[in-house]
Amino acid sequence: xxxxxxxxxxxxxxxxxxxxxxxxxxxxxxxxxxxxxxxxxxxxxxxxxxxxxxxxxxxxxxxxxxxxxxxxxxxxxxxxxxxxxxxxxxxxxxxxxxxxxxxxxxxxxxxxxxxxxxxxxxxxxxxxxxxxxxxxxxxxxxxxxxxxxxxxxxxxxxxxxxxxxxx
Amino acid sequence: xxxxxxxxxxxxxxxxxxxxxxxxxxxxxxxxxxxxxxxxxxxxxxxxxxxxxxxxxxxxxxxxxxxxxxxxxxxxxxxxxxxxxxxxxxxxxxxxxxxxxxxxxxxxxxxxxxxxxxxxxxxxxxxxxxxxxxxxxxxxxxxxxxxxxxxxxxxxxxxxxxxxxxxxxxxxxxxxxxxxxxxxxxxxxxxxxxxxxxxxxxxxxxxxxxxxxxxxxxxxxxxxxxxxxxxxxxxxxxxxxxxxxxxxxxxxxxxxxxxxxxxxxxxxxxxxxxxxxxxxxxxxxxxxxxxxxxxxxxxxxxxxxxxxxxxxxxxxxxxxxxxxxxxxxxxxxxxxxxxxxxxxxxxxxxxxxxxxxxxxxxxxxxxxxxxxxxxxxxxxxxxxxxxxxxxxxxxxxxxxxxxxxxxxxx
Amino acid sequence: xxxxxxxxxxxxxxxxxxxxxxxxxxxxxxxxxxxxxxxxxxxxxxxxxxxxxxxxxxxxxxxxxxxxxxxxxxxxxxxxxxxxxxxxxxxxxxxxxxxx
Numbered sequence: 001x002x003x004x005x006x007x008x009x010x011x012x013x014x015x016x017x018x019x020x021x022x023x024x025x026x027x028x029x030x031x032x033x034x035x036x037x038x039x040x041x042x043x044x045x046x047x048x049x050x051x052x053x054x055x056x057x058x059x060x061x062x063x064x065x066x067x068x069x070x071x072x073x074x075x076x077x078x079x080x081x082x083x084x085x086x087x088x089x090x091x092x093x094x095x096x097x098x099x100x101x102x103x104x105x106x107x108x109x110x111x112x113x114x115x116x117x118x119x120x121x122x123x124x125x126x127x128x129x130x131x132x133x134x135x136x137x138x139x140x141x142x143x144x145x146x147x148x149x150x151x152x153x154x155x156x157x158x159x160x161x162x163x164x165x166x167x
Numbered sequence: 168x169x170x171x172x173x174x175x176x177x178x179x180x181x182x183x184x185x186x187x188x189x190x191x192x193x194x195x196x197x198x199x200x201x202x203x204x205x206x207x208x209x210x211x212x213x214x215x216x217x218x219x220x221x222x223x224x225x226x227x228x229x230x231x232x233x234x235x236x237x238x239x240x241x242x243x244x245x246x247x248x249x250x251x252x253x254x255x256x257x258x259x260x261x262x263x264x265x266x267x268x269x270x271x272x273x274x275x276x277x278x279x280x281x282x283x284x285x286x287x288x289x290x291x292x293x294x295x296x297x298x299x300x301x302x303x304x305x306x307x308x309x310x311x312x313x314x315x316x317x318x319x320x321x322x323x324x325x326x327x328x329x330x331x332x333x334x335x336x337x338x339x340x341x342x343x344x345x346x347x348x349x350x351x352x353x354x355x356x357x358x359x360x361x362x363x364x365x366x367x368x369x370x371x372x373x374x375x376x377x378x379x380x381x382x383x384x385x386x387x388x389x390x391x392x393x394x395x396x397x398x399x400x401x402x403x404x405x406x407x408x409x410x411x412x413x414x415x416x417x418x419x420x421x422x423x424x425x426x427x428x429x430x431x432x433x434x435x436x437x438x439x440x441x442x443x444x445x446x447x448x449x450x451x452x453x454x455x456x457x458x459x460x461x462x463x464x465x466x467x468x469x470x471x472x473x474x475x476x477x478x479x480x481x482x483x484x485x486x487x488x489x490x491x492x493x494x495x496x497x498x499x500x501x502x503x504x505x506x507x508x509x510x511x512x513x514x515x516x517x518x519x520x521x522x523x524x525x526x527x528x529x530x531x532x533x534x535x536x537x538x539x540x541x542x543x544x545x546x547x548x549x550x551x552x553x554x555x556x557x558x559x560x561x562x563x564x565x566x567x568x569x570x571x572x573x574x575x576x577x
Numbered sequence: 578x579x580x581x582x583x584x585x586x587x588x589x590x591x592x593x594x595x596x597x598x599x600x601x602x603x604x605x606x607x608x609x610x611x612x613x614x615x616x617x618x619x620x621x622x623x624x625x626x627x628x629x630x631x632x633x634x635x636x637x638x639x640x641x642x643x644x645x646x647x648x649x650x651x652x653x654x655x656x657x658x659x660x661x662x663x664x665x666x667x668x669x670x671x672x673x674x675x676x677x
Contacts, residue, residue, distance in 0.1 A: 064303025103593030
C-alpha cells in the first residue's frame with residue numbers, strides 16, 4: 001500500500017467518523033465540531049488531489065467563517081440538548097434503509113462505470129492558483145461578477161432579518 | 168539500521184526538527200514573558216523581576232513551576248469535552264503556524280541530506296495562504312473557551328473576543344494583497360526574493376516603502392487579531408474579570424498564555440518576511456564587510472555580560488553571568504574564524520533580529536497606549552482599517568498597471 | 578495514485594450521511610449543518626473529477642459552490658434566529674402553525 005493510499009484512507013475514515021458523529025451527537029455544538037473535523041479532513045483530501053488553493057479556501061472560508069457563524073448562533077440562541085419525539089423515532093429506521101440504498105446505488109454505479117477514468121496528471125503542474133485565477137477572470141468572469149452581487153444581496157438580507165423590532 | 172535511516176531520512180529529519188523547534192519556541196515564549204515584564208517595567212520607571220536569578224532571568228522558571236503545582240479545579244456544569252478542547256486547540260494552532268515559517272533559504276548539508284531551516288521547505292506554494300488558514304481557525308479556541316465555562320463573564324468575553332478576531336481578520340488578509348501583487352506568488356521565499364530585485368539598494372528595496380499603508384494596516388490588524396494591547400479589552404483584568412479564560416487555571420491557562428505569545432512571534436515573523444525583507448541584509452550586497460556584523464555585535468555583548476556578571480551582587484549571578492558571557496564571546500569568535508559558517512548564519516541572523524525588533528515594538532505598544540473601548544474597537548476595524556486596506560489594493564494595482572504600460576514589463 | 582473511484586464513493590457515502598442527518602435530526606441548526614455536509618460531499622466529487630480529467634474547471638466550480646454556501650448560511654441563520662425569537666424553540670416539529 002503506497003503512502004498516498006494510506007493517507008487517503010486515514011483522511012476518509014476521519015471524514016466518515018466526523019459525519020457519523022454529526023448524526024449521533026445530542027448537543028448541536030458537538031455536531032458543529034464534528035462538521036469542522038469533516039471539513040478539515042476534506043481539505044486534506046483536496047491537498048492530496050493537488051488542489052492546494054481550494055484546500056486553503058476551504059479551511060479559511062468554510063472552516064474559519066461559515067462554521068464560526070454556526071457556532072456563534074448556537075451559542076447565542078443557547079441551543080440545548082435536542083429532544084426526540086415519536087415521529088422522528090419512527091422516521092429513523094426506514095430513513096436509514098433508504099439512505100443506505102441511495103448511497104449504495106450511487107457508489108455501485110460509479111464503481112462500475114468510471115473504471116476507464118484514470119488520473120492523467122497532477123494538476124499541480126500548472127500552478128493551481130495561477131490557473132484558477134486565469135479561468136476565473138477570463139472564462140468565468142460573468143458568474144464571478146454575479147456571485148459578488150449574490151453576496152451583496154445576502155449581506156443585505158441577513159442585516160434586515162436580524163434587526164430588532166422597532167416597538 | 169543504516170538502510171532504515173536512509174529510506175526514512177526525510178521523516179526522521181522532520182521529526183527531529185519538530186521536537187527541536189518545539190523546545191526552542193517554548194523557551195523563547197518563556198523568555199518573552201521575562202522580556203515583556205522587564206521592558207514594561209522600565210517604561211513605567213520601575214525594575215520588573217530582578218530577584219529570582221541574575222536580572223530576574225529565572226523568573227519564567229519560577230512561573231512555570233507555579234503553573235505546574237497550582238490547583239486545577241474544573242467548574243461545575245461545564246461541557247467537559249469542549250472545556251478541555253479549547254486550550255488544546257488554541258495551543259496546537261498557534262504552534263502549527265510556526266511550522267509554516269521558513270527561517271533561512273539555504274539548507275545545511277549533513278550526511279548527504281539537505282536540512283532546511285524551518286519545518287516546511289521554504290518553497291511552499293501556498294505559504295502565506297496556509298498561515299492565514301491556521302489563523303482563521305484560531306477563533307475557535309477563544310469562542311469555545313468562553314462558551315464552555317458556563318458563566319456570564321467568560322461567555323461575554325469569549326463572544327467579544329471572537330467577534331473582534333473575525334473583524335480584524337478581514338483587514339489582515341486584505342492588507343497583504345498588495346505584497347502578493349508585487350511578488351506574484353504566495354510562496355514566502357519568492358516574496359523575499361522579489362524584495363531582492365535590486366540588491367544594491369539594500370533596505371530601500373524592501374516592501375515597506377511601496378506598501379507603507381499596507382504595513383500599517385497589517386500591523387494594527389495583527390495586534391488586534393492576537394488580542395494584545397491596546398486591543399485587549401476582552402481579556403483585561405479590570406473589565407470582564409479576565410474575559411474568556413476566567414474559569415481556567417494553572418496549566419490550561421498557561422496553554423492560552425503560550426498560544427498568545429506564540430501568535431505574537433508568528434506575526435513578527437510575518438511582518439519581517441512580508442514587509443521588511445525577511446532574511447535580506449539592510450546593507451547593499453556589495454558591502455561584504457557587513458558580513459562581520461553578527462560577530463561584531465556578539466563579541467562586545469558577550470564581554471559586557473562578563474564584565475557585568477563579575478560585579479553582580481549575588482554569588483549565583485557571579486557564576487552564571489560570566490559563563491553566559493564567555494559562551495557568547497566564543498560564538499562570536501567562532502564566526503570570525505570560520506567564514507563559511509559566517510556566510511551561512513547571515514540569513515537567519517537578520518531574520519531573527521528583525522523578529523526581535525518587532526517583538527520589542529509589540530511590548531512597547533503595550534506599555535504605552537491605553538485600551539480601546541469595545542465599540543471604538545469594532546468601528547475602527549470595520550470603518551477605518553478595512554476600507555484603508557482595500558484602497559491599498561486598488562492603489563497598488565493601478566501602480567503596477569501604470570508601471571507596465573509606461574516603463575515596459577516589470 | 579489513488580483511483581478516482583475511491584474519492585467519488587467517499588463523496589457518495591458522505592452525501593448519504595448528510596441526507597440521513599437531514600431526515601433524522603430535529604434541531605433546525607443541525608439540519609442546516611447537514612445541508613453543508615451534502616454540499617461538501619459534492620465539492621469532493623468535483624475536485625476528484627477535476628484531477629482525473631486534468632482540467633481546472635472543477636476547482637473553479639468548487640469556489641462558486643463555497644461562495645454560494647456562505648451566502649446561504651448567512652441568510653439561513655438569520656431566518657433561524659427569527660424562528661427562535663418568535664416560536665421560542667429550535668425543534669423543527671414545533672414550527673407547525675401552517676399545519677392543518
